[in-house]
Amino acid sequence: MIPQHLDFEKPIAELERKIEELRELTASGKVDFSEEIKKVEKKVKKLQTETFSNLTKWQKVLLSRHINRPYTLDYLSLAFTDFIELHGDRNFKDDPAIVGGLAKIEDQPVMVIGQQKGRNTKEKIYRNFGMPHPEGYRKALRLMRMAERFGLPIVTFIDTPGAYPGLGAEERGQAEAIAKNLREMAVLKTPIVSIVIGEGGSGGALAIGVSDKVLMMEYATYSVISPEGCAAILWSDGTKAELAAEALKITADDLVELGVIDGVVKEPVGGAHRNYDMAAANLKKAILDSFDELKKLSPDELTDKRYDKFRKMGMFIEG
Incomplete structure (x- = not known):
């Protein structure tokens, strides 16, 4: 690299x-x-x-998109063992923008699902720049249901600019696929831990992020819209992305304070791209600590707490 x-x-x-x-x-x-x-x-x-x-918030946005930043498959090779990739949504085709399968973390079997970007031109095109089609989200849901059936905890890695907005994706039900994932993840009776490892963009990120524990890498971002998109809508000027990044509150520190996420995973000095091994070790510890906490809860307690957690977001008081 x-x-x-x-x-x-x-x-x-x-x-x-x-x-x-x-x-x-x-x-x-x-x-x-x-x-x-x-x-x-x-x-x-x-x-x-x-x-x-x-670092400014815009600099953290740039770090979250860094081309050398570790992706899902990098963390899978460093923090997990015995990964067996599972393919296809049993409906249309396999979507390489989402990878998933069985793995172990320490001695714990888990189902791992994550969005995957590419580094060179060929990989980027193959992975569709980490922007899943509806069949990607349907594959993810198929694997989550399999995990629930066999009593396996689920780990999801979020790293996407957003779901693919192309004509074919819309024709095949992109919005419906995302909405179904949100609904189904809310009631899965198995522990779910999600980690935003890079960009967490819009519903495309949330579609695999309705979890008992939502964590973020220190220099990741998580937002309803990209700073460029926000600037284009608010000021009709995409060049004001830096200003939008400040206003959106999309960094890990902002979101843990707002109660949108549950914790921040520290990165090596200089960012995760400077030391993959240390970043993966920190991430692995955070996942195992989360599992230790969640395994004390019954399936019904898990879904009740998950429901309450997301219902509390976006509360407001009328004057």
């Missing part, structure tokens, strides 16, 4: 390149730059801490 850097990451990347050059010179045996390397490494750590502790 070729590292790519956002504008605010470039000063850090330049220092890291300098470290690599010094290491190569030291390895050649001509000059020892060990002390200089330590000094530059110290500068990098300081700059990373300063940069990532003062």
Whole structure:
């Protein structure tokens, strides 16, 4: 994978390149730059801490979309074992924008379902840029019902700009497929944990996010609309996306404060794309901790609490 850097990451990347050059010179045996390397490494750590502790909401939006960010299949290979992918909705076809199947986390068998993006052009087209068709959501629901039948907990990974809005998707019932998932997930009698690992866009994200525990990676976003879409509607100017990002309250810190999500999974300094192993370890712990809490509840208690949790969102008081 070729590292790519956002504008605010470039000063850090330049220092890291300098470290690599010094290491190569030291390895050649001509000059020892060990002390200089330590000094530059110290500068990098300081700059990373300063940069990532003062990110704007728009910068977090850009991080949530970072091309090098770990995707569902990356987390599946690092935090889970024995993954067996299951295909198709038994109605139309398989949708590669949603992957799912049986896996284990520690010794716990689970059903894992997640939206999957691509990194190169070929993968992006194959995965439809992580935007599922209705058959993707119907596949997800089929696997969730299977999990309920066999008493398996469910883990979902949310990472999509939104459900695919194309003509074919609409003809095959995109809105109905999403609405059905919302209804059915609300009453599934098995624990469900969802994690927003990148972009959580609109109903396309919520369609696999009606869960007992909704978590977000530290630099993920979760919103009813993209900042660009919001800016186009409110100001007829998509270039005001940065302003919209501030207003939408779409970052993990905002949403845990508003009670929309239940917790934030810390990322390595510099973001999950800088250290897949640490990001996956933190995510794995968060999932296991959630299961430890949820397994104490009966199936009826699970659905009652899930219902109450989502009914409380968006409350208002009339003056």
